[in-house]
Amino acid sequence: MEIARNDKIVTAREIGVVGCQRCTKVWPLGTKRCTRCGAQIVSRDHKALQRVWAWWIVGLICYIPANLYPMLQTRTLVSVQQDTIIGGVITLINHGSFGIALVIFLASVMIPVGKFLAIAFLALAAQRGTTSPSKQRMGLYEIVEYIGRWSMIDVFVVAILSSLVQLNALAAVNPGPAALFFGLSVIFTMLSAQSFDARLIWDAERS
Amino acid sequence: MSTTPHLKDLIVCPNCDAIYHVAEPNFGERAVCQRCHTVLIAPRKRAGAQIICVALAVFILVLAAAVTPFLSIEAGGARNSVSVLDAALIFSGGPLILVSLGTVAMILFIPLLRVMLVIYVLLPVVADRPPAKNAAWAFSLSEALRPWSMAEIFAIGCAVALIKVADLAQIAFGPAFWMFCILTVLVVVQDSFLCRWSVWKSLETTK
Ligand SMILES: [Zn+2]
Ligand SMILES: [Zn+2]
Numbered sequence: 513m514e515i516a517r518n519d520k521i522v523t524a525r526e527i528g529v530v531g532c533q534r535c536t537k538v539w540p541l542g543t544k545r546c547t548r549c550g551a552q553i554v555s556r557d558h559k560a561l562q563r564v565w566a567w568w569i570v571g572l573i574c575y576i577p578a579n580l581y582p583m584l585q586t587r588t589l590v591s592v593q594q595d596t597i598i599g600g601v602i603t604l605i606n607h608g609s610f611g612i613a614l615v616i617f618l619a620s621v622m623i624p625v626g627k628f629l630a631i632a633f634l635a636l637a638a639q640r641g642t643t644s645p646s647k648q649r650m651g652l653y654e655i656v657e658y659i660g661r662w663s664m665i666d667v668f669v670v671a672i673l674s675s676l677v678q679l680n681a682l683a684a685v686n687p688g689p690a691a692l693f694f695g696l697s698v699i700f701t702m703l704s705a706q707s708f709d710a711r712l713i714w715d716a717e718r719s
Numbered sequence: 720m721s722t723t724p725h726l727k728d729l730i731v732c733p734n735c736d737a738i739y740h741v742a743e744p745n746f747g748e749r750a751v752c753q754r755c756h757t758v759l760i761a762p763r764k765r766a767g768a769q770i771i772c773v774a775l776a777v778f779i780l781v782l783a784a785a786v787t788p789f790l791s792i793e794a795g796g797a798r799n800s801v802s803v804l805d806a807a808l809i810f811s812g813g814p815l816i817l818v819s820l821g822t823v824a825m826i827l828f829i830p831l832l833r834v835m836l837v838i839y840v841l842l843p844v845v846a847d848r849p850p851a852k853n854a855a856w857a858f859s860l861s862e863a864l865r866p867w868s869m870a871e872i873f874a875i876g877c878a879v880a881l882i883k884v885a886d887l888a889q890i891a892f893g894p895a896f897w898m899f900c901i902l903t904v905l906v907v908v909q910d911s912f913l914c915r916w917s918v919w920k921s922l923e924t925t926k
């Protein structure tokens with residue numbers, strides 16, 4: 513595709529127009545709503561950063577009980593065991609299932625923590641300006657958007673196990689309160705990432 | 720700057736605000752933002768009809784996968800097999816019911832709803848009829864729900880659950896697991912066929 517003006521990349525704001533972020537249609541600056549798709553139009557959504565932080569904080573608050581309460585309660589003939597997220601990973605390692613331990617550790621610890629840090633970094637960089645290249649920050653944002661949903665895997669595993677392992681006296685698995693808090697934390701961080709206005713990534717480097 | 724081009728001939732990258740002249744690529748080619756590499760336009764020959772076919776297949780698969788067992792377990796003579804509906808309804812009682820509602824929503828209702836919205840939007844377009852009533856709203860909703868449709872994550876969750884209790888009991892995949900695997904592929908195919916820019920344009924021209 514051809515660039516608006518020769519080789520130099522020109523932004524919509526520089527030539528006094530604004531693009532719809534939902535359907536990419538171009539409108540004169542100051543248009544409030546895109547009549548093609550109905551989306552609200554803002555040249556730069558600085559209020560978006562407040563929403564990013566609001567969801568980020570709620571997500572972080574939910575992530576704390578998600579780690580303190582048990583995720584799963586496993587009852588067998590010989591024992592009753594309550595596992596938190598980390599406890600579950602350690603149990604798996606003790607049983608020698610290193611692969612699954614790694615999957616759960618990635619999905620439930622590494623990805624959520626990494627996501628909190630990444631969103632905070634992107635938001636701070638947009639607020640204060642930064643020297644880190646826009647391309648790298650855009651890559652980080654895409655990874656956050658793509659990978660964040662996969663944290664939900666642990667909640668699904670809990671749902672699957674607690675419906676499947678109901679073998680009367682022999683063994684039973686029941687969900688713990690952490691499943692709810694963890695699920696909420698994933699949802700809130702997804703909303704936080706979605707609230708972010710990716711165009712701010714590119715402005716931050718220029719100024 | 721004196722010859723400001725017509726706004727309708729321009730397209731703005733929603734992720735970085737770079738503005739371009741629309742130069743519609745040939746079928747099978749993609750127009751990519753030169754600044755942030757977001758795919759802006761990616762038309763396909765008869766994409767509409769193909770997407771509708773895939774959507775119908777997804778619809779049937781999700782319904783079938785909801786009621787057939789995806790995992791079965793056997794230990795010491797006790798046997799249990801569960802469907803997605805069983806798994807989702809396990810968190811009954813207390814605040815954990817939110818987890819079951821969320822699980823059902825993300826692996827059944829949202830995929831089903833998205834499929835229906837896409838068919839609703841694309842059928843008139845494919846048949847060269849004026850857009851359906853509120854088609855813009857329907858397509859916006861379908862796009863907004865995209866990250867919340869998590870059937871593929873559930874499929875991986877089944878595999879993790881299987882290995883997690885492998886030493887506790889004998890576990891086997893049921894038919895619904897394989898349906899979820901096919902579903903995962905179909906959803907990816909559907910998303911790669913869908914050129915959002917083309918859909919928005921077709922919803923606009925006949926207004
Ligand atoms: Zn629009
Ligand atoms: Zn771009």
